[in-house]
Amino acid sequence: SQQGEEDPQALSIQEGENATMNCSYKTSINNLQWYRQNSGRGLVHLILIRSNEREKHSGRLRVTLDTSKKSSSLLITASRAADTASYFCATTNAGGTSYGKLTFGQGTILTVHP
Amino acid sequence: DTGVSQNPRHKITKRGQNVTFRCDPISEHNRLYWYRQTLGQGPEFLTYFQNEAQLEKSRLLSDRFSAERPKGSFSTLEIQRTEQGDSAMYLCASSGGLAGGREQYFGPGTRLTVT
Numbered sequence: 001s002q003q004g005e006e007d008p009q010a011l012s013i014q015e016g017e018n019a020t021m022n023c024s025y026k027t028s029i030n031n032l033q034w035y036r037q038n039s040g041r042g043l044v045h046l047i048l049i050r051s052n053e054r055e056k057h058s059g060r061l062r063v064t065l066d067t068s069k070k071s072s073s074l075l076i077t078a079s080r081a082a083d084t085a086s087y088f089c090a091t092t093n094a095g096g097t098s099y100g101k102l103t104f105g106q107g108t109i110l111t112v113h114p
Numbered sequence: 115d116t117g118v119s120q121n122p123r124h125k126i127t128k129r130g131q132n133v134t135f136r137c138d139p140i141s142e143h144n145r146l147y148w149y150r151q152t153l154g155q156g157p158e159f160l161t162y163f164q165n166e167a168q169l170e171k172s173r174l175l176s177d178r179f180s181a182e183r184p185k186g187s188f189s190t191l192e193i194q195r196t197e198q199g200d201s202a203m204y205l206c207a208s209s210g211g212l213a214g215g216r217e218q219y220f221g222p223g224t225r226l227t228v229t
Contacts, residue, residue, distance in 0.1 A: 031216060043157070043205065043220035088156045092216070099145055099209065099216055101170060104156030 006089060006105040014113050019076045021108040023089030024069075030092040032065055033102065034074050038085035046074075046087075051094070079112045086110070116140075118221035120206050126227045127196055134192045135224045139208030146189050147218060148181055149205040150174065157205055163189060196228045 007022045025032070034046045049056045049065045049072070056063045062075040076083055086109050090102035119138045127133050139146050144165050149157035160179070162170045165186035175181075178196075183189040193200055203225050207218040 033217060035220075042222045043207075045217040045219065048217055090156070099164075101147065101159040101162055101172075102149075102157075102218060103159065106154075106156050 006087075006108045008108060009106070010109045010111070012111045012113065013079055015079060015081055017079055017112075019079050019083070019110055019112070021074045021087050021110070023072045023074070023105050025072075025089070025091050025103075025105070026070065027091075028094035029067070030094055032063075032072050033090045034061075034063060034072075035088045035090060035104075036085045037088065037107070043088075076110075079110075081112050081114045084110060084112050118206055118208055118219050120204075120221040120224050122224055123222060124225045124227075126229065129196060129198060129228055131196055132192065132194045133196060133226065134190055135204055135206075135226075137189045137191070137206030137221060139188070139206070140211070140219055142211040143208035143219070144186065144210040145208060146183055147207040147209075148189070148191050149207065151203045151205055151223070152201075160191075160204075193226075196226075198228045201226055201228045 005024050013019055029051050031048055031050045033048045035043050036046055037043045047058045047061050047063050049063050060077045065072045086107045088104050088107045090104045092100055121136045146163045148160040151157040159172050160175050161181045163183040166183050178194045181191045203223045205223045207220045209218045
């Protein structure tokens with residue numbers, strides 16, 4: 001079953017704008033990861049944030065985690081047409097191993113117009 | 115590092131037939147995962163191996179599904195007596211290695227169509 005919801009389901013922006021996607025989950029987690037999926041490269045890992053971390057950066061990506069609200073956000077700054085893809089958050093549950101199964105959200109479809 | 119590979123990439127089969135998919139993980143990874151993804155949804159976990167041991171199976175994995183990872187290297191996923199509801203993309207991922215990373219590296223998937 002899906003862990004939670006992602007918001008918005010679809011997002012359309014112009015190149016150079018920032019894109020923010022939100023993810024909510026239901027159970028306590030070990031870590032939360034964001035993945036990108038497009039037809040050309042399949043599912044690709046973007047960034048991982050541990051349950052004891054609040055914010056993490058990687059290049060143009062910024063992830064925040066609020067465990068009290070069971071939510072996370074992914075910010076992509078200065079978006080490019082190549083960022084067009086589906087973005088998924090995925091969690092590993094606190095009751096299991098941090099290496100175990102990922103529970104994915106339903107994803108946000110991001111379209112960046114040149 | 116050649117990445118995770120999956121074969122075949124596409125499979126069309128008739129209802130009631132058996133199918134088998136293969137996954138070759140990144141060579142130094144000791145953990146291997148199978149997921150299933152349908153259109154418009156995120157991947158759903160099916161099963162997980164650490165080396166050759168199958169550590170967890172989803173309730174989605176009915177008795178028609180079986181997965182193996184002999185010798186802790188490649189893995190196979192077999193579906194017996196396929197049903198139209200089995201049509202989906204089957205994804206394999208691996209993780210681990212010397213760095214012991216928690217991120218999973220996904221293969222391109224096998225798209226199954228049951229007619």
